[in-house]
Amino acid sequence: MAKKSFIELREAALAHRPASQTDPLPDHVYPTRATTVSPSSTTSFDPSAYSQPYCDFMTANPTIFHAVDAFTAQLESEGYKRLHERESWTNKLVRGGKYYCTRNSSAFIAFSVGKEYRSGNGVAIVAGHIDALTAKLKPVSKLPTKAGFVQLGVAPYAGALNETWWDRDLSIGGRVLVRDPSSGKIESKLVKLDWPIARVPTLAPHFGAPSQGPFNKETQMVPIIGVDNSDLFSTSANTPSAFQPGSFAATQPEKLVRVISRELQIHDPNTIVSWELELYDSQPAQLGGLEKDLIFAGRIDDKLCCYAAQEALLASPDSTSSASIKMVGMFDDEEIGSLLRQGARSNFMSSIIERITEAFADPAAAYGPNLLSQTVANSFLVSSDVIHAVNPNFLNVYLENHAPRLNVGVAVSADSNGHMTTDSVSHGFMKRVADKCGATLQVFQIRNDSRSGGTIGPMTSARIGMRAIDMGIPQLSMHSIRATTGSLDPGLGVKLFKGFFDHFEEVDAEFAAF
Numbered sequence: 001m002a003k004k005s006f007i008e009l010r011e012a013a014l015a016h017r018p019a020s021q022t023d024p025l026p027d028h029v030y031p032t033r034a035t036t037v038s039p040s041s042t043t044s045f046d047p048s049a050y051s052q053p054y055c056d057f058m059t060a061n062p063t064i065f066h067a068v069d070a071f072t073a074q075l076e077s078e079g080y081k082r083l084h085e086r087e088s089w090t091n092k093l094v095r096g097g098k099y100y101c102t103r104n105s106s107a108f109i110a111f112s113v114g115k116e117y118r119s120g121n122g123v124a125i126v127a128g129h130i131d132a133l134t135a136k137l138k139p140v141s142k143l144p145t146k147a148g149f150v151q152l153g154v155a156p157y158a159g160a161l162n163e164t165w166w167d168r169d170l171s172i173g174g175r176v177l178v179r180d181p182s183s184g185k186i187e188s189k190l191v192k193l194d195w196p197i198a199r200v201p202t203l204a205p206h207f208g209a210p211s212q213g214p215f216n217k218e219t220q221m222v223p224i225i226g227v228d229n230s231d232l233f234s235t236s237a238n239t240p241s242a243f244q245p246g247s248f249a250a251t252q253p254e255k256l257v258r259v260i261s262r263e264l265q266i267h268d269p270n271t272i273v274s275w276e277l278e279l280y281d282s283q284p285a286q287l288g289g290l291e292k293d294l295i296f297a298g299r300i301d302d303k304l305c306c307y308a309a310q311e312a313l314l315a316s317p318d319s320t321s322s323a324s325i326k327m328v329g330m331f332d333d334e335e336i337g338s339l340l341r342q343g344a345r346s347n348f349m350s351s352i353i354e355r356i357t358e359a360f361a362d363p364a365a366a367y368g369p370n371l372l373s374q375t376v377a378n379s380f381l382v383s384s385d386v387i388h389a390v391n392p393n394f395l396n397v398y399l400e401n402h403a404p405r406l407n408v409g410v411a412v413s414a415d416s417n418g419h420m421t422t423d424s425v426s427h428g429f430m431k432r433v434a435d436k437c438g439a440t441l442q443v444f445q446i447r448n449d450s451r452s453g454g455t456i457g458p459m460t461s462a463r464i465g466m467r468a469i470d471m472g473i474p475q476l477s478m479h480s481i482r483a484t485t486g487s488l489d490p491g492l493g494v495k496l497f498k499g500f501f502d503h504f505e506e507v508d509a510e511f512a513a514f
Contacts, residue, residue, distance in 0.1 A: 045438070045491075045495050046491070047488040047489075047490070047491025047492045047494070047495060048487065048488055048491060049491060050308075050311065050490040050491035050494055051287060051292075051295065051487040051488065051490060051491065052287065054285070054295065054304075054307055054490040055284070055285040055286060055287060055295060055297065056285075057070065057303075057307060058284075058285035058297045058298070058299065058300075058303060058307075059284040059285045059297075061303075062171070062173050062192055062280040062281075062282075062298070062299065063134075063173045063174050063175075063190075063192065063278055063280060064106045064130055064131050064132070064332060065105055065106060065174055065175045065190055065276070066173065066190055066192060067130055067303060067306075068102065068105055068106055068107070068108055068130065068330070069105070069190060071108065071306075071310055071330065072100055072102060072108055072110075074310070074314075075098075075100050075110050075310075075314075078098070078314050079098050080098040080099060080100050080110060080112075081097070081098065081099050081100075082099070082100060082101070082102075083099050083100065083101045084101070085101060085103070085351075089355045089356075089359055090358065090359050091359075092359075093113060093355075093356065093359040093360065094113070095113050095114065095115050095116070095117055095360075096113060096114075096115040096318065097112070097113050098110075098111075098112045098113070099111055099112075099113075101352060103332075103341060103342040103346075103348055104332065104341070104342040105175065105188060106130070106131070106332040106342050107130065107329075107330060107331045107332045107342035107343070107348065108329075108330055109327065109328070109329045109330075109348065109349060109352050110310075110313060110327065110328050111123075111325050111326060111327035111328075111352070111356070112313070112318070112325070112326045112327075113325055113356070113360075114318075114321060114322040114323050114324050114325065114326070115318065115322050116322045116323040117322075117323055117324060117325060117360060118323065118360065119356075119357050119358075119359075119360040119361045119362065119367075119371055119375070120357070120371050120374040120375055120378070121323050121324055121325070121375070121378055122324050122325070122375065122378030122379045122380065122504070122505075122508060123324065123325040123326075123327050123353060123356075123375065123378075123379040123380075123466075124321060124324055124325065124326050124327065124379070124380055124500060124501055124504035125327045125328070125329060125349075125379065125380065125381045125382065125466075126309040126312065126313070126327075126328050126329075126382045126384055126497050126500065126501075127309070127327075127328065127329035127330070127331065127344070127349070127381060127382070127383060127384065127456060127460065128302045128305040128306045128309060128329075128330060128331070128383070128384040128385055128456070128472075129302045129306075129330070129331045129332070129333075129334030129335070129338075129344070129385065129455075129456055130302065130303060130306050130330040130331065130332065131157075131302075131331075131332045131333055131334055131335055132298075132299040132301060132302070132303065132335070133156075133157060133158045133159050133160040133299075133301075133335060133479055133481075134157045134158075134160050134278040134279060134280060134299075135154040135155065135156050135157065135160045135161050135165070135223075135278060135279040136154060136155055136157050136276065136277070136278045136279075137152065137153065137154055137155075137172075137174075137252075137275070137276075137277045137278065137279075138153040138154060138155050139251070140153065140251040140252075141153040141154065141251070141252050141253065141256075142251055142252050142253050142254075143222070143253075145228045145230075145231065148227055148228060148229045148231070148232075149224045149226070149227060149228070150224065150225050150226040150227065150228050150253060150255070151222045151223065151224055151225065152198055152222070152223050152224075152225045152253065152256070153222070154222075154223060154279060156217060157278070157335065157336065158335035158336055158479075159335075159479050160481075161200070161217050161221050162479070162480075162481075163213075164477075164480040164481040164482065165200055165221070165481050166200050166201075166202045166221075167199065167200070167201065167202050168199065168200070168281055168283075168481055169196035169199065169281070169282045169283060170196060170197060170198040170199060170200075170223060170279040170280065170281060170282065171192065171193050171194060171195065171196060171197050171198075171279070171280055171281075171282040172191075172192070172193045172197045172198065172256070172277050172278070172279060172280075173190075173191060173192030173193065173277065173278065173280060174190075174191065174192075174275060174276045174277035174278050175188050175189065175190055175191070175275065175276050175277075176188070176189045176190075176191055176260060176264060176266075176272060176274075176275040176277075177189075177272070177273040177274045177275060178264070178266055178271050178272055178273065179271045179273050180271075181268070181271060186273055189264045189266075191260055191263050191264055191277075193259065193260075193263065194282065195282070196282050197225055197279075198223035198224065198225045198279055199223060199224055200221050200222070200223050200224075201224060223279065225253065225255075225256070226255065241254065242254055243257070243269055243270055244270045247269075247270045247272075248272050248273060248274055248275075249269040249270055249272050257269050257272070260272075260275075280298065280299070281298040281299075281481050281482060283298070283482070285297030285298070287487055288484075289487075292487060293406075293407060293486060293487050293488070294406070294484055294485070294486060294487055295484065295485050295486065295487050295489070295490075296482060296483075296484055297482070297483065297485075298481055298482050298483070300386060300475050300483040300484075300485055301385075301386045301475065301478055301479065301483065302334070302384070302385050302386050302472075304386055304473050304475065304485060304489070304490060304493070305384035305385060305386060305472050305473055305493060306328075306330045306384075307490060307493075308384070308473065308490055308491075308493030308494045308497055309328045309330075309384055309493075309497050310328055310330075311490075311494045311498075312328075312493075312494045312495075312496075312497030312498040312500070312501060313326055313327075313328045313497075313501065315494065315498045316498050316501035316502050317502070320501065320502040320503070321501060321502065321503070321504040321505045323505060324504055324505055325356060326501045326504075327352075329344075329348075329349050331343055331344040331348070331456055334385075334455070334456055338456060338459060344456035344459055344460050345459050345463065347463075349460065349464065350463060350464050353372075353375060353376070353379070353464065354372055356375075357371055357372050357375045373465075376464055376465045376466050377465075377466070378508070379464075379466040379467070380426075380429065380466060380467045380468070380469075380504065380508065381421075381457070381460060381461055381464075381466050381467070381468035381469070382430070382468070382469055382471060382497065382500055383420075383421060383455050383456055383457030383460065383461070383468055383469065383470045383471070384410075384471060384472050384473075384493075384497070385413075385455040385456070385457075385470065385472045386472045386473055386474070386475045386478065386485075387404055387411045387413050387444045387471070387472040387473065387474050387475070388404070388444060388474065388475075388476075388478060389404050389405065389406050389474035389475055389476050389484075389485070390403035390404060390405060390474075391476055397447065397450065398447070399445055399446065399447045401443075402443055402444050402445045403444070404442040404443070404444050404474040405442070405474065406474055406476075406484075406485060406486030406488075406489060407486035407487065407488040407489060407492070408440055408442055408474075408486075408492075409434075409439055409440035409441055409442055409492050409496065410439070410441065410442070410471050410472065410473055410492060410493055410496045411441070411442035411443060411444045411471060411472060411473075411474055412427055412430065412441055412442070412443045412444070412469065412470070412471045413443075413444050413445070413455070413470040413471055413472060414427075414443065414444070414445045414470075415445065415446065415452050415470075416445075417452065418458060419452040419453065419454050419455075419458065420452075420455065420457060420458070420470035421455075421457035421458050421461050421468035421469060421470050422469050422470050422471070423469075425467065425511065425514045426467055426468060426469035427469060428511070429467070429469065429507060429508075429511055430469055430471065430496075430500070432503075432507045432510060433496070433499050433500050433503055433504075433507055434496060434499065436499060436502075436503045436506075436507070437495060437496065437498065437499025437502065437503065438495075438499075439492065439495050439496040439499055440492075441471075441496075442474070444474075455470050455472075457469070457470040467514065473485060473489045473490070473492070473493045474486070474489065475489075
């Protein structure tokens, strides 16, 4: 079956959304894609078919809220139904059904129920994090005009506002909460200002030592968003806010409030209750290199693995692993420890697995810990987070035979101190998957004299108790505002993750002793 174009998916998503969500979907949801044929529908899998669509997705969805909205709209267009955590699911889930559930509009879990699924059977999971390093607007982002410049109060999220953020064209996007004047209910609206809004200016090297750093992120990395020289031509004191005293709008830069209100067609800015806005690099994701064998983009970590996981779930046919649950999870807050309710340390995934197990439990047998533990023991988690690709300019920092290359395949990530979940069983499991789907596995481990990072793998597998592996798609320049991956790597991720969903049951049978 040919894969629908992004425009067709967008129109289908509109048709499936409930009346409360029938506001026109913004253009970020599904930009036009060059190819309308599913690589998974051909006999020979072509990973290059995902290269430009991935770039389009990354450009169109710069913030976590935009990405979750686009992913879930795509799920709806493919027949997935939204489940609300406030409601009971017992009578909603059916075999062969496809569902998703969101938290905070910044995390979601999607799953398809096999037509032969029985409670106690396993769940095949690919999960990652969808948040990325950024700079968020402070609760009161309005700052006094300084030397003719209007500035914006922002705070770094994780390791953002590092040196790679200097002199970049930065835009603003996120979600805005607005009170409907007629109903009094709060609505969430997505906004992204597509032109460069802000910049963190460097100090020219001519000034000597002060230009060399270290720099204070509170006082020396404050973005400018405009020019205001009115103090040179007026003796009046600070102009009072044009918005109601005590309103949220009164605490933000007036021009920014008006621009966002115009973008979202908010007639009264005083109805803005709050917002979560962030800065993002406005340069589009692009194919690069002499032969366009590279991808240059912002926020690759970890929307790259999330994109591949979603495409793999949608490409995996219902006829494969039909006695299991196929699931993807995309979490928020990984870059800051995953401790919030939409993070991987929360009960989000475990509660959904419990609900599924309960909904399909045999009425003659009481649902309880025994059945749930059986489900967990039969399940397997692929924790997918980007992995360091080998950097040719710093070969000395990589461990021999553990330096992943671009455009080769997904890399298994190992760590002797438990920062990764990988062990001999899970590595062997995924090696069998790779063999069956024709994928190539690489391997990465940090040198003994370097510090390893972390993923959602250990926290998720420990909380739930299931077998797990850490693996991810290689990229250069991790935690930079712009990063690099291979043009084939999104598709190679889809290939392996689809193979995991397709062959889960037959490979799991080989590993029944574990």
